[in-house]
Amino acid sequence: MSGVTTVKTALFNETYHAAYEYVSDFTAFTLLGALRAGGISLNEPVRESGLHALIACEEQNRPLLNWAIHFLEQQEFVRRTTGPEGAAVLELTPKGRDWTNRGNPFPAVHVAPSLKLIEYAGTFWLESVRGEIEPRHRLFNREGIALWEVYFHNAHDLYAVHNQWAAEELADLLPAEPCTILELGTGFGSATRALLTEIRLRSKSVEEYTVSDVSRLLTTKAGRMLEGELPPHKLRQVTLDINEVKSGGETYDFIYAVNVMHCAEDLALSLDALRRLLKPGGTIVLSECVREHYRSRLHQEFIFSLLPDFKPVGGADGDVSCFGFLRPEDWRDVMQAAGYRDICVKVNEGPVRGAIITGSRED
Incomplete structure (x- = not known):
């Protein structure tokens, strides 16, 4: 990256990166759970267009859904294949079927505030993309504020x-x-x-x-x-x-x-x-x-993309949106x-x- 210097810092060590990746997988796990709770299963292959129809996403929230699909694919929870007539088909991978929430297998890195806020956002993510609720009301109610305060803390x-x-x-x-x-x-x-x-x-x-x-x-x-x-x-x-x-x-x-x-x-x-x-x-x-490039999606976007300040950025792959970062x-x-x-x-x-x-x- 021209004009950008890479430096070594003990803050971002191997354990940190492993914990970060675990939280990313937890986010994908939470996304699948949100879909299942809404009666949407990927246990059998489904056309991507069919998934869009099942979710009934508001048009203005389509970037949120696009992000979610590509994030699941990035974390290898979902595989995209080409079906009949060239249609894009999504199906769960073995990782997507078998991944288990272990709480935090990296006790040296305190990530519970991330896990709790992600889990909380998962309880209303589907309603948010459908336009059935205003997510800010959930993210900034008494329960949400308590989670944010722990999230934005130096113990996290x-x-x-x-x-x-x-x-x-x-x-x-x-x-x-x-x-x-x-x-x-x-x-x-x-x-x-x-x-x-x-x-x-x-x-x-x-x-x-x-x-x-x-x-x-x-x-x-x-x-x-x-x-x-x-x-x-x-x-x-x-x-x-x-x-x-x-x-x-x-x-x-x-x-x-x-x-x-x-x-x-x-x-x-x-x-x-x-x-x-x-x-x-x-x-x-x-x-x-x-983010290193606009093909990478960050687990933080799962939460922050629900806020109006986090607007789509970049434009990777044409219609794929990233948010904020x-x-x-x-x-x-x-x-x-x-x-x-x-x-x-x-x-x-x-x-x-x-x-x-x-x-x-x-x-």
Whole structure:
């Protein structure tokens, strides 16, 4: 990948990748379970067009169904063959018939928050693609919020690696003198805590740390959770929508975000607006889940594709959609389009799971 650097990091080790693949298989297992619960079985070969008819997917949700079929095929739970008259036929593979939920065979990697949220989404996935329910109502009811809070936590190893990698990268960039930091999409505060821990380990200090989110409730909650992490006069809370960033006010030495920016409606426009919030010579540090190419589907998409912010991206194989997560080279290109200099995109060695994207405002 031109303009993208592959780096070795202990965060993405062999055990992590094995656990990630297990969760991907669990997602395929959950998808098949959702279909069976709706009376749709793949025990016998079925035409792909027939499966579409059985599911009765709303036209606007057809990308969700296309994603699901290709994900099942990618995880080798389903095989696609050519039937009579050239029609595409789907049938279960031995893996799809026999795979068993073992809970988590990799105890060294805590993945239960992923498994529980995937399992929960599976209980209403079919209703969602049929347009019978609004999935946000389930994902953000009391039960859903409790699952999200555990998911976006540094004890959840499958997610925390993105927080930790970003925290280490930014903490290494901080100067000896105190500086100002704006964090985007603070959410439940796990990325904040990872960064503040790394700052303390390096005996560095912050002049002012601003937590922000589109949700005033989350911003306030994060502020309360961070009491004691920073002196009150150094911690600010603001409501900020990454789609409506306005310049002309305060500027910052660093802007920091973990798995936030891919939700922007117009990524280049939002990044350009954020660049104007940096002081001259200031740096943005982004940590993002990424895909190596648009033929790869990520198990995270099973959940996140139900949210309106996760729009189809790419266009692999013509009518096949992926959702939200970009390729490393896409980040390089959009950072250039947004006017950053000294752009650096790092990806982990091995199966590509994450990227650190940095860029600076001109002096």
